[in-house]
Amino acid sequence: MNGLQFGVLLFLIAAGLTLIFGIMDFVNLAHGVLYMVGGYLMATFVALTGSFTMGLLLALPTALVVGLALEYLVIRKLYHRSHLDQVLATFGLLMIITEGVKILWGSSPLSVPIPPLLDGAIPLIGQVKYPIYRLAIIATGLAAAAGLYLIVNHTRIGMLLRAGATNRNMVAALGVNISRLFRLVFAFGVMLACFAGMMVAPILSVDTGMGESILILTFVVVVIGGIGSIRGAFLGALLVATVDTLGGTFGPILLRMVFDPATASQVGRTLAPMLVYILMAIILFAKPAGLFGRKPV
Known part of the structure; x- marks a missing residue:
């Protein structure tokens, strides 16, 4: 369940990133820090209004x-600049936003209270209970995934997005305002990343370092799923989150069959983060374009 909950959060971030990367051919290293900005916006507005909704x-x-x-x-x-220029510029933007957040909100972590309606836990199996708010995150993420699927596959905007991901020069030649399309895609991708930060704010502390590690995993999700594929981002997010969660939980337990408990715990903590990248290497070996990526021509 924790893997599923983490997976839908990763999907919300990766969906925006794969659209930006797949359609705009733009490398945005500042995408992870926008997840952090969402958490701070949520903490601020909840404190001002006194209401989560x-x-x-x-x-x-x-x-x-x-x-x-x-x-x-x-x-x-x-x-129209090179990918290296985009990487350098967005890395600078990442640093600027991070320092700006520190100036506006300070360096101390902020917290967001869980709404009373979603507080508490429900029984799953026997004495095992699971927090209602985490279930709400799962439901919200799945609803967002369904909404994105409908938009991308059954609307005119989605048609333009798919066409832009396939051949944006041809789309521009047909009279579509590419600048407006890019503006829409980028803003929507930012909102998705911020939304993930807003949803996770009540269960994690909101701090200036929360976007760094999530960005790396998000790029892994995009690569595994295939650049430009919403379906690939969803499946890749679930795979990465499940492997990351189960590896960190059960890795040390399984290693106790070989090592003593102290060594098993230490080796498990070391190996667990590697499992995600091993998964990525295996998938790319079998499918270099990712699970649902387009084959290079």
Whole structure:
């Protein structure tokens, strides 16, 4: 269950990143820090309104505005630059946003209370209980995945997104405003990353380092699923989260069959983070373009 909950959060971040990377051919290293910004926006608006629901309703449009502002001020100037320029620029943007957050909110972690309606736990098996809020995260993530599927596969905007991911020059030649499409994709991707940070804020402390580790896993998800594929991002997120969670939990237990408990615990903690990258290597060996990626031509 924890792996599923972590997986839907990874999907929300990876979906925006794979759209930005697949359609815009833009490498955005600042995507993970936007997950952190979502957490801080949620903490701020919940504190101001005293309501989780009102905080979320205010934080989401604010995240969209942040995405539009970043695209207008920085990102649009990098569309026709090399990937190296994009990496350097967005890495600088990452540092600027991180320091800006420290200036605005300070370095101390913030917390968001769990809404009373979703507080508590429900029994699963015997005496085992699972928090209701984590179940709500799973349900919200699955609903978001279903909504993205419908938008991408059954709407005109989705048609343009799929066409742009396949051949954006042809889409532009057919009269589609590519700049507007890019602006929409980037802002929507930012909002998805921020939404993941908003949802996780009540169960994790909101701090300036929360976006760094999640960015690496998000890139792994995008590579495993295939660049530009929402379906691949969803399946890749579930695979990565499950392997990461189960490896960290059961790895030391299994190693006790070979080592003493202290050594097994130490070796397990060392090997667990490697499992995700081993999984990525195996999948790329079998399918170099990822699970649902397009084969290079």
